[in-house]
Structure formats: structure tokens, C-alpha cells
Amino acid sequence: MSVTFAQGFSAAGVAAGISSVEGKKDLALVVNNGPLDAAAGVFTSNRFCAAPVQWSRKVVADGHVKAVILNSGGANACTGEAGYAQSVATAETVAGLIGAEPNDVAVCSTGLIGELLPLDNVLAGAKSAHEALAATAEAGTDASHAIMTTDTKPKTVELTGSNGWKIGGMVKGSGMIAPQLATMLCVITTDAVVSAGQMQAALAVAAEHSFNRIDVDGCMSTNDTVLLLASGASGIEPDKDEFNKLVREACASLSRQIIGDGEGASHDIRITVTGATSEDAALACGRAVAASNLLKCAISGNDPNWGRIVSSLGTVPPEVAPYDSNKVTVDVNGVRICENGGAGRDRSEVDMTPREVHIDIDLNTGSDAEATVWTDDLTHEYVHINADYES
Amino acid sequence: MSVTFAQGFSAAGVAAGISSVEGKKDLALVVNNGPLDAAAGVFTSNRFCAAPVQWSRKVVADGHVKAVILNSGGANACTGEAGYAQSVATAETVAGLIGAEPNDVAVCSTGLIGELLPLDNVLAGAKSAHEALAATAEAGTDASHAIMTTDTKPKTVELTGSNGWKIGGMVKGSGMIAPQLATMLCVITTDAVVSAGQMQAALAVAAEHSFNRIDVDGCMSTNDTVLLLASGASGIEPDKDEFNKLVREACASLSRQIIGDGEGASHDIRITVTGATSEDAALACGRAVAASNLLKCAISGNDPNWGRIVSSLGTVPPEVAPYDSNKVTVDVNGVRICENGGAGRDRSEVDMTPREVHIDIDLNTGSDAEATVWTDDLTHEYVHINADYES
Secondary structure (H helix, E strand, O other): OHHHOOOOEEEEEEOOOOOOOOOOOOEEEEEEOOOOOEEEEEEOOOOOOOHHHHHHHHHHHOOEOOEEEEEOOEOOOOOHHHHHHHHHHHHHHHHHHHOOOHHHEEEEEEOOOOOOOOHHHHHHHHHHHHHHOEOOHHHHHHHHHHOOOOOOOOEEEEEEOOOOOEEEEEEEOOOOEOOOOEOOEEEEEEOOOOOHHHHHHHHHHHHHOOHHHEEOOOOOOOOOEEEEEEOOOOOOOOOHHHHHHHHHHHHHHHHHHHHHOOOOOOOEEEEEEEEEOOHHHHHHHHHHHHOOHHHHHHHHOOOOOHHHHHHHHOOOOOOOOOOOHHHOEEEEOOEEEEEOOEEOOOHHHOOOOOOEEEEEEEOOOOOOEEEEEEEEOOOHHHHHHHHHOOO | OHHHOOOOEEEEEEOOOOOOOOOOOOEEEEEEOOOOOEEEEEEOOOOOOOHHHHHHHHHHHOOEOOEEEEEOOEOOOOOHHHHHHHHHHHHHHHHHHHOOOHHHEEEEEEOOOOOOOOHHHHHHHHHHHHHHOEOOHHHHHHHHHHOOOOOOOOEEEEEEOOOOOEEEEEEEOOOOEOOOOEOOEEEEEEOOOOOHHHHHHHHHHHHHOOHHHEEOOOOOOOOOEEEEEEOOOOOOOOOHHHHHHHHHHHHHHHHHHHHHOOOOOOOEEEEEEEEEOOHHHHHHHHHHHHOOHHHHHHHHOOOOOHHHHHHHHOOOOOOOOOOOHHHOEEEEOOEEEEEOOEEOOOHHHOOOOOOEEEEEEEOOOOOOEEEEEEEEOOOHHHHHHHHHOOO
């Protein structure tokens, strides 16, 4: 379903011979059939950002996007002017096929860094994808498969507003996932009648509270891209608050699915920090805990090791997050194993069998700001994937 | 040898029944027999710092330390007032044994966070250690064994100044090792005639360039302590520059040994960043690369993955480290696999068989500031140790 759930969008996913995996679908095309072509986007802040990111950032800047072409099998990052020329050529080809300007076509790539794409395959694949375009559920599903790399399953979302307008979306991402976006490509579509400015505002807030608060492995990618496209095909102008809410829900669902499919993960870890003096303080604490390899190993061994939680918390400078270490409590899966900065109930009381692990940290500053971040545990399988997968 | 290499020091390492490993030496005592008792120290900046750190920081503040007692088998961290009372009682017992004030006895602990020590065993062990005190090489070796936890080998250093004064030292540390010190306890002794102020200055600089520039797993401990003790027993007042140099060499040797014994590591990785606008900028870049789990996995798979190097480099904000991503070069083991921010020579040319891997990053800003950090690769064995070892 994914991006074709909203009216006014057609999609396709084809095998274009870009991926080294024989026969894998590796090229997706999403076309906005209008009547609107409003668009918003957020991109990686990595200074080695890929050619398609440099291109698409310019494309989205004017608030108009008619199509997005996405490939797995190659990131086209650190490829210099030749790589940029490939992104431009890809956009030009798609523009010719759909009768648009190149500047209305966004390009996304994911895969190995540092190598040019097999451009002939990409351009031939664009033609195949254009021929396969359909507004069906199956076409949306094909597109969501074509962007997968180490993902083990496609990740999609479908939401419906109170008076019938819709949001659909797809994302890929599994490793090189860190706050400030992830190695992820995400396309969200809506048939609501909304302006590009409204979309950009909604997307920025939604991404900040979702994609920017997940961390599989602390590594920020060169290619992260989140696009939001509106066709207006429903003819419905949604309530602004509801629109913001559903965009946020869509991003939350997709980012949660990334964590659920984190490379090699056996536990999804939700870290909520409460009782902080500010949301930024809570977030800094949550991120410090989420970044602890030692804790992530302990969780993979089903050990709710609160010592590794508080020792990570203790690395956050006081000026960033004021708190008294003697007042901190930590609950894991509902059991208060750390009380007043020291041992609480015995850690053997914690049931670690569920895949989802909840770490609730109360800083007890007297204020009530809070933040939640998600991460994965660190497993043998993660090391295996990343020691043996060239990317 | 270790701490007894310098004249004027006696040491012991005994099995006191603190560690859960039956019969393991787990208590070390180092006594400064004078004539001087000058001392300096640097400690973890973790806000959940352990009771012995709180105690020893006060002890060292006046520049006088007559003895250090160190235990493995328990960190006495996050143990509140009861834990602090244990550190005080331990210092009092040692002070009684050697005829000193409690305020002249530093205490160090390492092991599981969040549990009190078996104090009776610690105090009885202190008496055994006092009886076993000797100025011999063997006694120094015993002490270096007694502080080990997941370390697979003792780590010691012996250096001799140009006119015969000496420095000896021991350290433990293997996991929970990150910039801003490590899960490490370190005692360095010297028979030089030096003042506490001179020692503190030398140690601060030396630690900044050694212990603060290694990173096994990005995790900062609650117990890190580095102590430098001077007996003056050689009667030699060393050249100040030479003293600084040898303290720095001792710290560099010990921190290098920690990396060489990093938990589960199969490669020691030296990351040198040159051509930076400032040492801080170079350091920020080196640390960002050293913190990349993806890179550390790739190295464990013998893959000199420059894409993961530059994508980590790209996360350093421009205001921290100005550079042009199109000018960056990366050499791994002497092969320039990244040139002008893109692909250079083929990565298959890199010989990854040596344990030591050299990553040389030139930012080519036109300035020549540089910094070096050390880290380890991330292996199955690291996950195994930290998923199964309660700490």
C-alpha cells in the first residue's frame, strides 16, 4: 500500500540491475498526479552528504515536486561532480518521461558509499518503472520493497483523517541510524489540500520527534532524506492541527518500524526521561543512555543493568541537564531497580522476555519536562552484518 | 615490576575474597616510604562518581598521599552514604597499619556498580596486604594483577630518567573505556624529587594526551582514577621538561596497553587527523571516527571502509572543525583510499592483516594542527563479554 494509499499518487518498484543482489527490486518511482504538487523535505546534516541529497535539497526548496525516484544498491555519496551529474541525468530522464521539469524531480539513493551508480541501468530502470506506474496497493508495496537494503521487511504507514483525507508512506532504514536522521529514505504522500509551507512546518516538527529520536548505532548517514508530497486529490483542506498530528503519527510509526527492524536487534528499547528541567535536558540524557554500547550489550543478554544506565547518564554535563544524582530513579519494564541513585529492587525481578524494553528514568528535579528516544540492543548479529556487509 | 620500579615504594597484591572469582588476587596496596609523600591525581568527570573517587579526590587535594589501596571485584559506585563510609573505613584501617592519617590514604575500587563491598573481607585483606608489603619486582607484579577485572593481562610501565631517577606504573582497564578517562585505575610512582604542583601539571597534560584520547566503547566509567606518587627516594631533582616528558610517556604506554587489551578487540586502531585548523578540531574529528560502531565492525571484518570514516567525519559541526569535504584524504595502513573526499586507490590494496590499523586523515585546511586517538574494533567477542558479564 504505502505511498499509493493517498489519492493522486502512482508508484512502481522494479529490478533495474543496480543492486548486487540478482533480481532484487532496486528502483522505485513515485509520481504525484496532482492537482497539487506541494512538497516539503528534511535532509541529513552530514557534511559528506550524497549527490542526490545535494540535488533534492535544491528541488524541494521551491515547494514543488512532481516525482521522486529512489534506488537501493548504491548511495552515490562521495562521488564528486560525476556523481552529481548522475543525479541530474536521472532527474532529467524522469522529467522527460512524465512531462515535467528536471527541477520537479527529487532523487534518493542508498547503498555503498564512494562508488558511482551504473547509470545506464538506472536510466533504463526509470523507463521500466514509468511503464509499471500504477495507483494500486501492489504498486505501492513494490516501491517499498525496492528501497530496502539490509532491511528485513518493508516499512509502510497508512492513516486517514477525520473527514477522509489520507496519508501514506514508506521508509527504509536499518543500520547507520542515529539521531539527526538515519540511513533512511522516506516518502510520505497525502491527498490533503495543503500548502508547501504548512507541510514543511509539520514535517520539521514530526521528524524532530521521530526520526531524530531513534538511534540504532550512533552512525549518521550521508543520504538521509524525508519527503512529504501533497496531491490535493481528496479536495479536502484538513484541520491544521489534525494535519500536523497525522504527519507526526506517520513519522512516529515509520521510525518505530525502523527500530523494530534494527540490524541484528533482539530488543527494541524505549528510553523515557522525565522530571527534567527542559525537554532538551531530557533528550540529552535519553541520547546518552541510548548511545551506550555496554548497556545495549547487557540488554541483548537480558540483563537490566542499571549501573550502565546511570554511568551513561552521568556523562551528561550539568550545564546541559541539571539534576542531583542522588535523586535519580530508574525503572526497567516497570520495576524500580535504581532508587535515589543507588540500588532499588533486585534486577532479577525484571521480566526481560518481551522484545520491547522500557527504561523509565526520573531525574526528579521538580520540573516535569520529558523526552523519549528509541534504540536497539547490540547483538552478535549486528557485528556480523556490519563486519561482513560492504557499505 | 610496575609501581616498585621506582625507589621508595613497597607494594602487595593479595586474594581477599572480594572478587567472585575464587582465589583471584583482588586487593592491592601501594605504600610510599618517602622521604617525600607528594601526590597528584585526575579523576572521572562522571556525575555518578563512585564513593572511593569522592574520597580520594579529597585526599589528593592537599598534595600528600602515603598509600593507595585498590580493589577489584566491586566498584562501590551508586552506593550512597553506606558506600562512602566503606571507603573511609578502608582508609582508616590502612592508615592505622602504616602509621599515617586516613586523609593520606587514597582508595580505588573497580567492578560491579551498585553494590556495597564485602567490607570485612576488604579490611582483613588490607592487613594481609600490609604483611605482604615488599619493594620487590614480584610485589609490584602482584599488585598489577590484583586490580585486573576483564583485563587479560597486567599492564605496567618502567622508565628511567637521564640521571637515574625512575618512573613505574600500573593500570587496569579493558571495557567502559572512553575519552575523559576510562574504567581504569592507574597508579604511577616516581622516586624523583618533585613538588605536588609540578606533578599535577605534568599529570594533567599527560592524561589529556593519553587516557583522554583512547576509546574502547564510548562508555565513561564512574571510578576512573589516575594517581601519581613521588617518594623523592632517588634524591634527584629531574629536569622539569624531562619529568613532564617521562610522565607523558608512562601514561602513553599504559593507555596504549589498555587499547591493546580492549575487550574482545582484534585490531588496535590509531586515528591521526592532520591539516586541521586547531588541535581541538583535529581531536573532535578523530573522536567522531573512533566512536563509529559501523567502522569498528568493518575493521573487525578487515574491511578498510573509508565510506564509514568520512560519514563519521561529516557529523562534526563546521563550527567545531572547519574543513572542505572535497579536500579530505584518508589513508589506511599507508594506502590513500579516499582522495579529495571521493574514492582513491582500491581498498583491496590495503593490507589489513596487522593487529595495528593506522587511519590517517588529512583535512587539508592549509593549517597543520593535528591529534591522535586510539580505539579498538568491535567484535563478536566484545558483545559476548558485555552481554554475559554483569558489571
